[in-house]
């Protein structure tokens with residue numbers, strides 16, 4: 001028997017399945033011909049056991065709680081890099097040299113302006129629109145100003161599309177916010193860095209100067225980096241799936257934003273704060289009753305910001321954020337009662353048999369919202385902030401998928417459990 005083959009016996013003799021090794025982590029075997037050779041399909045709802053592609057962007061060791069981007073530890077990247085540096089790393093595979101970073105920063109900085117016609121697009125939304133809905137719609141709409149529909153896209157067009165999206169998303173995000181609070185849109189300022197510019201567009205008004213606090217800039221830079229990529233998560237798989245039909249990068253990313261918005265994914269950062277606020281405000285909601293509800297299988301409630309498909313250990317991003325939250329609050333001279341509640345809830349969960357047995361730990365969304373609040377962001381913008389952070393990851397995966405000769409249009413099979421063929425009844429006979 002070959003070392004590079006596993007054998008599956010479905011009753012009529014063994015079928016050989018080629019084994020693929022990973023650089024690090026689990027190997028996989030190739031089932032692409034399984035249905036054709038055996039008549040069987042595999043059953044894997046949520047694709048928890050399915051590798052959908054070869055990828056060299058991000059590696060997670062879920063049992064050890066390790067996250068690497070292009071081989072570098074997230075803790076090192078978060079401490080020592082700028083968000084644009086990480087974006088370059090994710091897209092192009094290596095850290096930029098000083099000269100490459102300067103060019104990349106200039107290229108992004110020079111494209112932050114939206115086409116003026118986009119103003120009327122934002123105007124058309126109802127005032128109370130959730131910024132995530134506006135963000136996804138506007139991301140799709142940006143593509144209408146560019147000739148990105150042509151297939152196959154040339155490499156330089158793909159690079160230009162990536163720069164356009166990274167440059168313009170903070171503008172789109174801040175305009176979505178300004179729309180939701182009825183304030184005038186603020187134009188980007190090319191003199192400012194990526195994070196500073198976003199804060200300027202978020203918080204400046206025509207009547208009031210904004211001073212951009214370096215503590216806020218540094219903290220937001222770290223937060224964006226911690227969200228930058230997470231291999232085949234729901235939104236990234238959506239981006240890849242949509243892109244696999246040869247849809248353009250903008251549309252694929254907009255679809256990913258839709259996936260991110262859900263409370264089981266990026267929407268959890270908003271849901272965590274709502275949960276902590278409810279414990280704070282409701283005299284009947286205690287740490288104990290919240291834990292009890294999360295364990296109750298008859299209750300849909302889950303402990304938001306806890307659990308992960310891949311990590312059976314503490315999420316390394318959450319580990320960074322847990323101490324960072326304290327640090328940021330101290331530097332901002334703030335005291336947030338929700339942080340205290342979050343700490344108590346975490347301690348109660350981590351010493352509870354249910355959470356221990358299920359290997360449920362805090363994930364990235366558990367502490368991020370407390371820091372976003374401290375930095376002055378409103379709750380409805382939290383998932384938008386996640387989206388700005390995740391954008392380079394989505395694009396890197398779209399690019400990798402686009403270049404991969406093994407990419408096929410995403411089209412899973414099913415196990416049909418509906419009616420077998422039956423006679424069609426006329427309307428009067430039903």
Ligand code: CMC
Nearest residue numbers: 264265266268294302303304305306307308309358363365
């Ligand atoms: N609270 C209570 N029980 C939980 C939780 C939780 N947060 N998460 C998982 N479980 C239980 C679940 O009930 C199931 O129990 P049992 O085996 O007894 O039926 C078991 O753990 C496995 O859960 P699952 O739903 O099959 O796991 P999954 O891998 O499909 O889901 C998850 C992962 C993140 C959706 C889930 O843990 C969850 O709903 N967490 C809360 C929402 C959240 O924080 N999402 C953010 C995810 S991380 C960042 C991101 O992607 O945006």
